[in-house]
Amino acid sequence: MTDFVDNDSKSNAQRRLNTITTHLSGTDHAFIDSLRLERRPDQVAYISPMDPLRFLLRSAMVYTNKPALVHQNVTFTYRQFTERVLRLANGLLDDYGVQTGDRVGILCQNIPSFVEATFAIPAAGAIMVPFNTRLAAAEIEYVLGHSGCSTVIVQQFFLDSRQVSVDHLAKVFPSLRLIIVADLPQTPHLDPYEVLLAKHTSSRLWRDLPLVNDENAVLSINYTSGSTGRPKGVMVTYRGAYLNTLNVAIHDAISNTSVMLWTLPMFHCNGWGFIWSMVAVGGTQLMLNKIDYDEIWKSLKTRGVTHYNGAPTVQNEVCNHPEAERLPRTVRVLSGGAALSNVLIKKMLSLNLQPTQVYGLTETYGPIAMSFEPWNLHDRHPDDLDARCKLMARQGFNTVAADEIRVLDPTTALDVPSNGTAIGEICFSGNLNMKGYYNNPEETAKTFRAGFLWTGDLAVRHADGTIEIVDRGKDVIVSGGENISSLEVENVIVQMDQVSECAVIGGPDEKWGERPFAFVVPRKPDHSLQADEIINHCRANLAGYKARLYVLLEIARLICFSAL
Amino acid sequence: MTDFVDNDSKSNAQRRLNTITTHLSGTDHAFIDSLRLERRPDQVAYISPMDPLRFLLRSAMVYTNKPALVHQNVTFTYRQFTERVLRLANGLLDDYGVQTGDRVGILCQNIPSFVEATFAIPAAGAIMVPFNTRLAAAEIEYVLGHSGCSTVIVQQFFLDSRQVSVDHLAKVFPSLRLIIVADLPQTPHLDPYEVLLAKHTSSRLWRDLPLVNDENAVLSINYTSGSTGRPKGVMVTYRGAYLNTLNVAIHDAISNTSVMLWTLPMFHCNGWGFIWSMVAVGGTQLMLNKIDYDEIWKSLKTRGVTHYNGAPTVQNEVCNHPEAERLPRTVRVLSGGAALSNVLIKKMLSLNLQPTQVYGLTETYGPIAMSFEPWNLHDRHPDDLDARCKLMARQGFNTVAADEIRVLDPTTALDVPSNGTAIGEICFSGNLNMKGYYNNPEETAKTFRAGFLWTGDLAVRHADGTIEIVDRGKDVIVSGGENISSLEVENVIVQMDQVSECAVIGGPDEKWGERPFAFVVPRKPDHSLQADEIINHCRANLAGYKARLYVLLEIARLICFSAL
Secondary structure (H helix, E strand, O other), X not given: OOOOOOOOOOOHHHHHHHHOOOOOOOOOHHHHHHOOOOOOOOOOOOOOOOOOHXXXXXXXXXXXXXXXXXXXXXXXXXXXXXXXXXXXXXXHHXXXXXXXXXXXXXXXXXXXXXXXXXXXXXXXXXXXXXXXXXXXXXXHHHHHHHHOOOEEEEEHHHHHOOOOXXXXXXXXXXXXXXXXXXXXXXXXXXXXXXXXXXXOXXXXXXXXXXXXXXXXXXXXXXXXXXXXXXXXXXXXXXHHHHHHHHHHHHHOOOOOXXXXXXXXXXXXXXXXXHHHHHHHHOOEEEOOOOOOHHHHHXXXXXXXXXXXXXXXXXXXXXXOOOOOOOOOOOEEEEEOOOOOOHHHHHHHHHOOEEEEEEEEEHHHOEEEEEOXXXXXXXXXXXXXXXXXXXXXXXXXXXXXXXXXXXXXXOOOOOEOOOXXXXXXXXEEOOOOOOOEEOOOHHHHHHHXXXXXXXXXXXXXXXXXXXXXXXXXXXXEEEEOOEEEEHHHHHHHHOOOOOEEEEEEEEEEEOOOEEEEXXXXXXXXXXXXXXXXXXXXXXXXXXXXXXXXXXXXXXXOOEEEEEEO | OOOOOOOOOOOHHHHHHHHOOOOOOOOOHHHHHHOOOOOOXXXXXXXXXXXXXXXXHHHHHHOOOOEEEEEOOEEEEHHXXXXXXXXXHHHHHHOOOOOOOOEEXXXXXXXXXXXXXXXXXXXOOOEEEEOOOXXXXXXXXXXXXXXXXXXXXXXXXXXXXOOOOHHHHHHHOOOOEEEEEOOXXXXXXXXXXXXXXXXXXXXXXXXXXXXXXXXXXXXEEEEEOOOOOXXXXXXXXXXXXXXXXHHHHHHOOOOOOOEEEOOOOOOOHHHHOHHHHHXXXXXXXXXXXXXXXXXXXXXXXXXXXOEEEEOHHHHHHHHOOOOOOOOOOOEEEEXXXXXXXXHHHHHHHHOOEEEEEEEEEHHHOEEEEEOXXXXXXXXXXXXXXXXXXXXXXXXXXEOOOOXXXXXXXXXXXXXXXXXXXXXXXXXXXXXXXXXXXXXXXXXXXXXXXXXXXXXXXXXXXXXXXXXXXXXXXXOEEEEOOEEEEHHHHHHHHOOOOOEEEEEEEEEEEOOOEEEEXXXXXXXXXXXXXXXXXXXXXXXXXXXXXXXXXXXXXXXXXXXXXXXX
């Protein structure tokens, strides 16, 4: 473990010297040999199943002693990181009895354990289930039950925050096993996760693991809030994950000189694929447990960050931070979840943050569409940055490994005319689409039709081929980059004895883009029901971002307005 | 058609302004809509067959009016280029009766027709057969016969050079159809190829073409000289070509701001995959009919070249050209076919040419291994560029979409120890391997064994995982980046009445790396047989580079030495 400090004052060559070591000493051939996968003799030589694990094994060989993961003041080289993954896979198999096809949950912030589990769980033949860290206890319980996880790797933080109660889960899911990650980089001997890893030093090698070897098998189930209340489990395949890895590597121009700061939650579509991509190119990932704008600026200024990703809400806070200043080198930023405003794009450019707007869903591995890049639009509006920013706010085109994005008439399933006014539903097909919703044939059947995945998002197609969302067909509220189901919030509010009816819609919000607005009718003319009670009830039963409510109470035909 | 001129004196933004136009006017939606592929209703939404044609259709939409191909002073935008591909596909189907699975040859220099045919032939459901432009008439005839081409797109140049005789071919292959490319950019109405394209303005759209839709089908057959005399047809699949496209795009860091100069012959492994890759990223390809060092330096200095590729022989000539001078921006260069010398690497770096050494075979889509990059080796030998260059001369590691490269004991098929001294045979597996040799079950069976493709190249594996070739197990001579079969040259020489026996081996050559050395025993003590006669006989029957002979005649137990 070595320190990872990189000052801009150092020359580029010096920076490379510090951050890139592409080889190991001459005595480590046993490690190199241990990375080998065997082929079955019946396998044809010209096809290997696409599996992101191959990227890790390659980078462990090529970038052995280069920093892979940096967390606080601890650095894991690719060798250390890879060895930790192998130990975790062995621990899952030996100590937790994980079987092929089991679901294994990850409830962690952006810490090394998340990245390690992303590779170790499939390496053990199991399917990973990343949890949204903002879910409330009841929601976590629902996802645990629905996915049928046999084991969950859970960070102590979520026990402390009472999102997870060990005692309660032991009653509800008697066979569930928890692996606690204390997240104590300085005192690993006090961390059960680290103790597990330390124990598994010399069991199976990679070639002995029960790898799945079917590129169309499910690698990950990512629960997401859609229109229908309960989160749905998006099934991600090995093939899709592999191709999306190459896809985002090309579009975000990452390489072995890249340093990514983890501002985006890793649970969101497996970090939009960048957990795999950064490993594939041999880059360095800087952990950030959760959004902390002081830390972001410290990292941007002193740790050689070249890339970060996040929703416009995050970009806004980054730009308006007191430490914000123009960076000496360009940092590439993907922004998704909502459109960037002209003001924000210009502010980012002034700080040398180069934004690219992406659009996608959990159902599409994250980013599947990309807008014009404003610096590539000079010919169209050479003197008008505002006009270029406006073009950039469109959802744009499919990315290179995705099929064309279609805008289809929901009745005829035919493409709408490309005239910028005819409205249709955004539909996807191809290798960057989910396989279906886990254990949910009804929702799967509703979502796939005529060979396409129907998103519910309504859009027009312009004559230049770009698509632009005009409305959401489903009752999804997007607040700070998170999906909120109107129906799910409604269902929680109507559980209150005092409530007769409730309707939740998305309303505009300067900071979060949208917030849920709840229209509530008390069960009887009950003047005692207060908006605060409703908000507190939601907070107790829903993720915090879903409870960030405006409540409008109908009382004797008067509307009473209350905001959190 | 617009001029493509780019001066270094212009600012980077200005350069982008000239070279990148990412959209079209608002009235072209019919073109955009024409690019659409239909899905079969029975197709699952989450899998699309990987097909490089998708890259072209996407770039036609995203980079519609951006320069795609530049040839002399003619530029084709992505729209024009794509329309020409569609017209050619229609012409092949309607005027030449091309059927699904037919073989269609390409015998062209690095001109737009080659790139267009690369997309149009598979779009017509056929298999492309790129011809090495250096083959002699008899060799071309052999490949035509073996591949069973129904049609060949042939540049007038090869009729003029007498490599192709229309009359003779008409006798040998009565049903063969030729499409002549006059290569007259200034007077297209005099060019039969252009007349064909002009005729097919409004027939089938992309969705109406007989696309193959099977990613494991054969896309291209690339004939290569191996150890056994006659060229063998390497079968390349859609899946492999698609993955190699993404693979080289990542490794050579190409993007929509890239300008590639075609110094590498396009017939070599489909331009090492860059014909597809440059299209996938929306870059610009500068044609260069054949190697011309004056033109190379003119392009490097005035046309914004960011990338070129070639064998060390080419790098050497580039570096030693009178126009050579340090470029204001870095140009990335892949070099393959033989190792770069320390002197040459240093010379290239001094000119701001950043070399990366690649290794591969036609059987692996071109580059499948990549060496250390010397600028990433500072930590190992910070003060010793020579030592870093020496490390770079190794063949290195597998590229990101390739499986690990194995060095196997030919007897046991087990990996040799990674000790830098144990010698084994380089073996490949995975998605960047050919499917087999076309119509050649014997050679295919010899090449594939135990699930691997056996290359015949002998190597060691070092403790850091890098591989390094120590000898070639097969009788292949690599001269100026071209493979020469010893056996093939021997077979031609022994056709001479005056020759009794002959052995050909590779010998060192300062300019070409290797040259064939022929040891010849006359049939009877015939003092009249001259080395010149042997060389002339070879020139008449072999590609020029194969006839670049040293001849050693055994005369009465004396060795008589003669060189071309």
